[in-house]
Structures are given as structure tokens and as C-alpha cells.
Amino acid sequence: MEILAQIWSFLGLLTVLQNVLPSQILTLILSWYESLQDLISPYSYFEIPEFNGYCSVEPNELYRQIQLYLQSLGTCLNSRRVTATRAKNSRQISFMVAPNQSFDDTWNGRKFLWTHHVETVQESLEERRSFGLKISKRDREFGLNRYFERIAKIAEEFENSSRDRRLFTNNGHGGFESGWASVPFRHPATFETLAFDPKLKAEITSDLTAFSKARDFYSRVGRSWKRGYLLYGPPGTGKSSLIAAMANFLHYDVYDLELTKVSDNSELRALLIQTTNKSIIVIEDIDCSLDFSDRNLNFRRRKLPENRKHCQNGPENPGQVTLSGLLNFTDGLWSCCGEERIIVFTTNYKDAIDVALIRSGRMDMHIRLGPAGFDAFKTLACNYLGLRDHRLFEIIEREISEGGRLTPAEISEIMVRFKGDVDNALREVVTALKESVMEFVDEKTDSFQGVVGSPLKGFGMAGKGKKGGLTWQEKVRCLVRVKSLMRSSSSSSSKRGI
Ligand SMILES: Nc1ncnc2c1ncn2[C@@H]1O[C@H](COP(=O)(O)OP(=O)(O)OP(=O)(O)O)[C@@H](O)[C@H]1O
Numbered sequence: 001m002e003i004l005a006q007i008w009s010f011l012g013l014l015t016v017l018q019n020v021l022p023s024q025i026l027t028l029i030l031s032w033y034e035s036l037q038d039l040i041s042p043y044s045y046f047e048i049p050e051f052n053g054y055c056s057v058e059p060n061e062l063y064r065q066i067q068l069y070l071q072s073l074g075t076c077l078n079s080r081r082v083t084a085t086r087a088k089n090s091r092q093i094s095f096m097v098a099p100n101q102s103f104d105d106t107w108n109g110r111k112f113l114w115t116h117h118v119e120t121v122q123e124s125l126e127e128r129r130s131f132g133l134k135i136s137k138r139d140r141e142f143g144l145n146r147y148f149e150r151i152a153k154i155a156e157e158f159e160n161s162s163r164d165r166r167l168f169t170n171n172g173h174g175g176f177e178s179g180w181a182s183v184p185f186r187h188p189a190t191f192e193t194l195a196f197d198p199k200l201k202a203e204i205t206s207d208l209t210a211f212s213k214a215r216d217f218y219s220r221v222g223r224s225w226k227r228g229y230l231l232y233g234p235p236g237t238g239k240s241s242l243i244a245a246m247a248n249f250l251h252y253d254v255y256d257l258e259l260t261k262v263s264d265n266s267e268l269r270a271l272l273i274q275t276t277n278k279s280i281i282v283i284e285d286i287d288c289s290l291d292f293s294d295r296n297l298n299f300r301r302r303k304l305p306e307n308r309k310h311c312q313n314g315p316e317n318p319g320q321v322t323l324s325g326l327l328n329f330t331d332g333l334w335s336c337c338g339e340e341r342i343i344v345f346t347t348n349y350k351d352a353i354d355v356a357l358i359r360s361g362r363m364d365m366h367i368r369l370g371p372a373g374f375d376a377f378k379t380l381a382c383n384y385l386g387l388r389d390h391r392l393f394e395i396i397e398r399e400i401s402e403g404g405r406l407t408p409a410e411i412s413e414i415m416v417r418f419k420g421d422v423d424n425a426l427r428e429v430v431t432a433l434k435e436s437v438m439e440f441v442d443e444k445t446d447s448f449q450g451v452v453g454s455p456l457k458g459f460g461m462a463g464k465g466k467k468g469g470l471t472w473q474e475k476v477r478c479l480v481r482v483k484s485l486m487r488s489s490s491s492s493s494s495k496r497g498i
């Protein structure tokens with residue numbers, strides 16, 4: 001009350017003085033009064049404006065961090081009025097202290113009183129926003145820096161975990177502005193739902209975590225903060241799903257770059273410099289997308305076109321971007337624009353790629369995805385059928401160990417078809433595994449016969465024809481024999497220096 005009375009009388013005095021004193025003297029008196037107040041008040045006051053400087057458009061990072069920090073408290077904000085908003089196409093609700101309302105924060109036994117100031121500038125009708133902080137002078141000395149550090153940390157974590165991520169694609173119209181089109185990224189794949197070797201999973205997740213925390217490391221060693229992954233393996237083994245899981249794990253945006261739609265290297269550069277930090281740039285089927293001829297003519301003569309027979313665009317239509325153009329961005333001068341980016345190439349045929357593109361430093365981690373092992377099968381059974389164990393698991397494990405090769409996509413397709421009918425789903429998996437063993441044996445016996453003549457001679461199978469009439473058990477036995485024969489034939493070949 002006493003302070004109020006003081007202010008009231010001061011304001012009265014001020015009005016009188018305003019009429020008699022020049023404005024410079026008035027300003028001086030005001031600032032003396034404020035200094036005096038600061039001296040006797042037990043509190044310190046801070047003003048954190050939205051922009052750095054009065055007429056500046058440069059955002060104040062501290063304001064943004066405080067905003068995120070308050071948002072992270074969500075419904076725990078103990079302000080009398082809270083505004084709740086949701087962006088279009090978003091699932092996230094954001095909470096914020098309503099304009100000109102206050103909020104109490106307590107940390108380490110110290111109190112911080114925040115006020116969200118919003119005032120409208122009369123001439124332009126623009127809103128000027130800031131946060132005001134009131135703390136006791138004692139706390140200012142002891143804990144303010146650490147309190148702001150804590151705010152920055154929580155704000156970053158909240159931003160990473162809550163921001164809506166987007167999936168971008170180059171729409172092929174070219175040009176700087178219209179290069180990328182985007183939709184919200186909501187792929188459900190995670191490392192928990194992915195079915196592959198648990199050791200490999202752990203290796204990838206720890207590599208990603210280490211990368212995302214390595215800002216200081218990369219700047220210390222003088223490298224741009226990015227990492228390359230090459231994912232290779234047959235169709236349906238989970239390459240695209242793994243990319244989605246990586247993006248979900250790190251909370252990154254995804255840029256799906258369709259190289260065949262990029263007209264030339266300069267358009268590629270324009271597209272890539274528009275990509276944001278904390279993103280994964282994906283080039284799928286790299287072997288079908290790139291002209292490898294400019295760096296390595298021998299490679300092209302040697303390996304093309306037979307290595308591109310599988311490409312849908314046809315072996316001779318890989319797009320106009322050259323290997324040099326891409327390398328210039330992956331680790332040339334342009335590689336330093338932007339940070340915290342992951343570049344992922346996928347291919348079904350690793351051998352079809354120029355080694356220059358996938359050497360370490362460019363593609364740091366090479367990940368082979370193959371047919372489902374027993375662990376992968378168990379993950380799929382748990383995801384699709386809700387099963388942790390079943391009497392047929394043992395048989396399935398044996399089939400897989402004896403050479404049954406189904407991709408996770410094939411197994412999931414069976415499980416979707418028989419969902420709700422666990423026994424039949426598993427029986428179907430067993431049958432499909434057996435068939436895959438037979439196909440494998442057929443392939444191998446064919447190729448082996450090409451090398452050393454008929455391997456079936458001497459197996460007691462003569463007269464049954466080349467492969468026909470064999471049961472799958474016979475074929476498995478045959479395969480084991482074929483394998484050992486192939487081993488001995490290759491070792492004798494190498495001894496002979498072939
Ligand atoms: N490892 C896996 N774990 C769980 N599901 C998988 C896995 N691999 C494949 N699938 C299932 O199969 C479907 C196809 O997989 P995905 O597109 O990731 O394969 P891909 O290796 O990228 O194939 P392609 O080489 O044809 O592009 C996915 O939608 C997913 O349901």
C-alpha cells in the first residue's frame with residue numbers, strides 16, 4: 001500500500017512537472033526515480049522482447065526458448081488464463097500464458113514470476129510481444145544463468161519431440177521457389193515395430209544418437225555435421241521402413257529426392273540448399289537414378305547396362321544429374337551448407353553403384369537388410385498376431401536355420417491375410433519357408449550343375465531327372481551336399497590359383 005501511495009503521489013507530481021519542465025529534464029527525473037526504485041526494491045526485472053532491437057525483424061532466440069519452455073509445461077501452466085491453439089493438419093495442442101497474464105515458476109527453491117506482455121502499437125496495429133521476468137535480487141545472483149540454461153535445454157527437447165514433421169518431395173517443376181512440395185510426415189514405423197536383427201537395431205540407434213549429439217565433435221574436427229547411410233538389400237526387406245523409423249527416432253523431416261526429376265546439377269544444388277537442418281535426405285534406388293559415367297567411364301562400360309536391367313526407367317534413362325554433381329553436395333564445397341543432416345541412399349543392388357559414391361566419409365554406414373531371421377519373425381508375430389510364443393515357433397526357427405528365406409514384407413503379408421487366425425497364419429509361414437528352401441535349392445543346383453556337372457549323381461537320385469520328383473526334404477539334403485561340394489570346389493579352385 002505504501003508503495004502504491006508513493007507511486008500515486010509521484011505520478012501527481014509528474015503531471016504538474018510535465019506542464020512546467022522541458023521534456024529532457026522530465027526524462028532525467030524519470031530515470032532517477034526508476035534507479036531509486038531499483039535500489040530499494042528487493043526484486044530484479046527483465047524484459048525479453050520477441051525481436052532483437054526496437055525496429056528489428058531478427059527474432060530473439062531467448063524469447064523463442066521461453067515460449068517453447070512455457071508450452072512444454074502444457075496443462076501444468078499455473079496461469080489464471082491460458083490460450084490453447086492447434087495448427088492446421090496438426091495433432092498437437094499448444095498451450096501458452098494468455099496475453100498480459102502471469103505465471104509462477106519454481107526451480108531449486110527459487111521463484112520466477114513470468115508475465116506475457118502483448119501490446120498493440122496504435123499506428124501500425126502490430127502486436128509487440130515480450131516476456132517479463134521478476135525475481136528476487138538474491139536469486140538473480142545465484143541462479144539466473146543456470147535457470148536460462150535449463151530453459152534452453154527443455155525448449156530444445158520439447159521442440160524436437162513435438163514439432164510436426166514433414167515429408168518433402170521434389171515435384172519436378174524446377175525453379176528455386178517451387179522445388180519442394182510437402183505433406184505432414186506420419187509414417188508409423190519405429191525401431192520397436194521394425195523386424196530385423198536386434199544387434200543391428202541397437203547399432204543403428206546408438207549411431208544415430210551419437211550423431212545427433214555430436215555438434216561439438218564435428219566442429220572440432222572441421223567436418224560438416226552430416227552422416228551418410230547406404231541401405232541395401234532385396235525388395236521388401238524394410239529399407240524404406242527403416243528410413244521412416246530413423247526419422248521418427250530423431251524427429252527429423254524427410255526429403256525424398258527423386259533424382260530422375262531433377263533436370264541438371266544446378267537444379268540439384270538449388271533443391272539441396274533449400275533443405276532444412278535436422279533432416280534426412282533420401283535418394284531411393286540410387287543405382288537407377290544417377291548417371292555414373294562422368295567420373296568413371298570404365299565403370300559404365302564395365303557394369304552398364306546389365307546392372308540397370310531392373311530399373312523401371314530403363315537402363316539408359318537415369319536422369320541428367322551426374323555423379324560429380326551429387327558428390328559436390330555430399331562432400332564438396334556445398335556440403336557445409338546446413339547442419340545435422342543425414343543422407344540415405346537405398347539400392348537393391350549394391351554392386352551397381354560406383355564405389356566413389358559409397359566410400360566412407362560419404363556413406364559412413366553400410367546396412368544390409370536381408371530375409372527375416374528368427375528374431376525378426378518373432379517381432380512380426382508379436383506386431384501382427386499379438387503372439388510371444390507358439391508351438392509352431394520351434395518349427396519356424398528350424399526352417400529359417402535350414403535356409404528358409406522370406407522377406408519381412410512376405411511374412412507380414414501372410415500375417416495380414418490370416419489375421420485373427422493365428423494357427424493358419426503360422427502354418428502358412430511354415431509352408432512358405434519350405435517353398436523358399438526349395439526355390440533356393442533349385443537355384444543353387446542349377447548354378448552348381450553349370451560349374452561341375454550333375455551334383456545329383458551319386459545321391460541315389462539318378463533317374464529322377466534333374467530336379468523333378470524330389471521332395472523338399474531330399475532337396476534340403478541335396479542343398480547341404482551341394483553347399484559342401486561348392487565349398488570344396490571353390491577351395492580347390494583357389495588353391496589352383498583360379
Ligand atoms: N524389417 C521390417 N520390419 C517390419 N515390416 C517390414 C520390414 N520390412 C518390410 N516390412 C513390411 O513390408 C512393407 C514393404 O517394406 P519396405 O517398403 O520398407 O521395403 P523396401 O526394402 O524399401 O522395398 P523396396 O526395395 O521394394 O523399396 C512395409 O510396408 C512393411 O509393412
Ligand SMILES: [Mg+2]
Nearest residue numbers: 239240241284
Ligand atoms: Mg523402398
